[in-house]
Amino acid sequence: MENETEFEQVDINSFFATSNSEQSSLLQPKIEEKVECFTEHQRDLINLLMPEVMKRDHERAEIFLNRISDLEFIASSVARFPSLLEKHDIAGGIRTPTTLIDSLVKHQVDGDKTLQLPSKAILGKGLLVAKAHTLSSFSKYAKHMGPEFDKLYQAFDKETILSMFSLLSEDVYMSLISDNTQPLEFRREWAYSLLLLWEHWNDQTIETAAPVLQSVWTARRKLAPAFGTMMGTSELLLISMQMDDQWISFIKNKMGEPGVSQAMEEFLFGISYEQIKTLRQTLKESGIPAIGRDEVSKFLGEHVKADAGLDYRDFYSMYTVRRDNARSRARMKVEGPKKTLEDYFIQFVTEQNKEKQNNDSFAR
DSSP, X not given: OOOXXXXXXXXXXXGSOSOHHHHHHHTSOOOOOOOOOSOHHHHHHXXXXXXXXXHHOHHHHHHHHHHHHHHHHHHHHHHTSOOTTSOEEETTEEEOHHHHHHHHHHOOOSSOOGGGSOHHHHHHHHHHHHHHHHHHHHHHHHHTTOGGGHHHHHHHHHXXXXXXXXXXXXXXXXXXXXXXXXXXXXXXXXXXXXXXHHHHSOOHHHHHHHHHHHHHHHXXXXXXXXXXXXXXXXXXXXXXXXXXXXXXXXXXXXXXSHHHHHHHHHHHHSSOHXXXXXXXXXXXXXXXXXXXGGGHHHHHTSOOOOOOOSOHHHHHHHHHHHHHHHHHHHHHTOSXXXXXXXXXXXXXXXXXXXXXXXXXXXXX
C-alpha cells in the first residue's frame, strides 16, 4: 500500500507574530509618495501639450493622462527596490556599489545576462521602454496639431530619441565592460556609469554622444550611398562635414583602425560586414562600379533591409543587428568588426574626457 502524504492548509498570517491589522498590512503594497518619472523639461513639455489636447480631443486627453498615471505607478514600484548606489543587506549578502562594479568587471559569462542583473535594472528598463513609447505618442500628436506646434513636436521627438539612446547605452556599456583589452580603470568607470544608468535611466556621456550619433543617422538617411569599390569614402566625408568637432576628431583619430572603419561601413550602409564583402566581390567581378540601396538585395541574392527611416525604433533595431553580429564575430574569432560604431564612439568620448580630466589636474 502506497504511503500518501497529506498537507494541512495553514493561513499565511500565522507566520507573522503581529496583530490582525498588522498582519493584513504586511500583505498590502506600501503606499508611497508619487515618484516623478519625467524630467523637469519633459514635464514642462507635457504641460504645454495637455491643455491643447483637452481642447481638441477630450477622450485622447484622458488616454494620455491615464498613461502618465500608469508610468508614475511603475516608477514608484521601481523606486521601492533597493538603490544600486547604496549599501544593502540583501538575501545574497551585503551589496554595495563596489561589489556590483566588481561583479560586472570580473564575472564575464557567455549568453544572455538578464537573470544576473539587479531587479531594479530590469524593471527600470521596462519603464524606460514604456516612457519612450509614451513620449513618441505625444510627439506624433503634436506633429498633427499644426505648424505652429512644430517646436513642441520636435522637442518631444528629441526626448523620445534620448530615451532610446539611454536604452542603447546599456548595451554599449555592457559590451565595453566585457572587453578585457580595455584598461581596468576604464572598465570600472563604465561599470559605475552603468549603475548610474540603472538607477536613473539617464547618462551624461550618452547625452553628449546622442546628438552626434543622431545627426550621423539623419545624414546617413538623407544620403544616397554608392555601394561599390569606394564604399563609404564619399559618404563619410559628406557626413563629417556636417558634424561637430568631437565627431571630426573621432574620424581623424580612429578611422585608420580596421575595426572602426568596418563598423562605420555597417552603420552607413545598413548591411553586415560579410554582406559588404560579398557585394564588393560581386560588383568587381561584374565590372559594375556602384549601385544604389534599392539594388542591394538583387545583387546579394537575398532580401536585406539596407534602408530605414528616422524612427527611433528603426535606429535601435538596426543597432541590435550590428551588435549581435559583432558579438558573434568576437565569440567565433572571425574577421570583421567586433564592436559597433556606437561602442567605438562612446569609448572615444570616454578616452577624451579622461584625457581632459588629466590635463586639467596637471594644469592645477
